[in-house]
Amino acid sequence: MGTNIPKPALERLPRYLRALRRERGRGKSFMSSNALGQASGVEEFQVRKDLSHVQVSGRPGRGYRIESLIVTLEHVLGLDEVRDAVVVGAGRLGQALSQYPGFENFGFNIVRLFDNDPEKVGQQVGDFKITHVQQMPEWINRHGISVAMMTVPADCAQEVADQLIKDGVTGLWNFAPVLLRVPEHVVVRHEDLAIGLAQLSHHMAWGRSDAD
Amino acid sequence: MGTNIPKPALERLPRYLRALRRERGRGKSFMSSNALGQASGVEEFQVRKDLSHVQVSGRPGRGYRIESLIVTLEHVLGLDEVRDAVVVGAGRLGQALSQYPGFENFGFNIVRLFDNDPEKVGQQVGDFKITHVQQMPEWINRHGISVAMMTVPADCAQEVADQLIKDGVTGLWNFAPVLLRVPEHVVVRHEDLAIGLAQLSHHMAWGRSDAD
DNA sequence: CTATGTGAAAAAGTTCACAGCG
DNA sequence: CGCTGTGAACTTTTTCACATAG
Missing domain, CATH: 1.10.10.10 (Winged helix-like DNA-binding domain superfamily/Winged helix DNA-binding domain)
Incomplete structure (x- = not known):
């Protein structure tokens, strides 16, 4: 079941x-x-x-x-077991996610926020200091992180995913607009906001009220 | 067609x-x-x-x-006509959306960011100053805004939607976790991030690699 | 008398296989 | 040949109607 x-x-x-x-x-x-x-x-x-x-x-x-x-x-839904997660990419969206209250309602616990931009590293965002991606492998290993939320630019998303998987992550929540290729044992959820936008736009242009 | x-x-x-x-x-x-x-x-x-x-x-x-x-x-997809849009709710997610480059690729042009928190009003976020929601009706009217992206708390989302619709908005991109009731002529797209999370969680718990 | 649970019918969407075009 | 376009088979999902349970 x-x-x-x-x-x-x-x-x-x-x-x-x-x-x-x-x-x-x-x-x-x-x-x-x-x-x-x-x-x-x-x-x-x-x-x-x-x-x-x-x-x-x-x-x-x-x-x-x-x-x-x-x-x-x-x-x-697998929500009875809490999973530690990291956010990779500390842009606005990454920061928004890392702050989002209510992940615990859905089985996730964010423990760290990473970025590769030296300007951002060290900044405080809510409870977390932005940490350099170089330290990610160690973090993931040491804390047995299984999930990563990816809010990185499209052109490095695959590379970041590969690295995360190599480090042991088995679940990816991807916001970058690219199709990630991952091995069998890794679960990916592509969250493509453009689909929502396009849907809204289509329904506004051609009629029909529920664009859900 | x-x-x-x-x-x-x-x-x-x-x-x-x-x-x-x-x-x-x-x-x-x-x-x-x-x-x-x-x-x-x-x-x-x-x-x-x-x-x-x-x-x-x-x-x-x-x-x-x-x-x-x-x-x-x-x-x-209705993307050949650009629609002016406002963001309502200047939390992290609202700020992230208002900054997002690439909406123009999908037919939207964000022109303003509103909030009802006096602390936030006046703050600069990228190109926009956060404006008080009191001024929203006038803005929407004067600029003929047709779309609103809603990143407000769940418990006031319906109220905000009602107001927006009264002001003439006909498209809502809703990020609040509530089902909005709207009249026939209004198009709503509910963007429910929890679904993505739950899917990821389910697939990690029970197997199967593509949680798309 | 209200609300569940479910087979069976209908509708919607996916997959296939292959004819046909440049 | 390589690749499109599509009817037809198949599969999945939705809808309905109604027997059944408290």
């Missing part, structure tokens, strides 16, 4: 999780597929189908037990 | 566009579906199918004319 979930369903789970946490925050203990759908912008039967891929069972007449559904989703 | 393109195909077009621009930058004038696929991480028949939704025709034996394919894709 946890695997074999259709990709589109998997992309909806985090949204359900957020809605559930919010509802829990309001002191509720049950939530129906209808309510979950409303909160997440999904039809109720889609919610039920998605949740059928996961080991839960709702109670007819009441809905799903919020607490246990949260635990299950966190487990499926 | 331009509409009626399947959503998944539409999400791949920006990647093709980027690959084409890069290739053009190298002085090439033709590119095959195979090369495009390689550069974008897509199978070649998928590329051809995607391009079949668009008014182009490649030349058997050569590939697609880069220049004209670029023009066509830009048109389909």
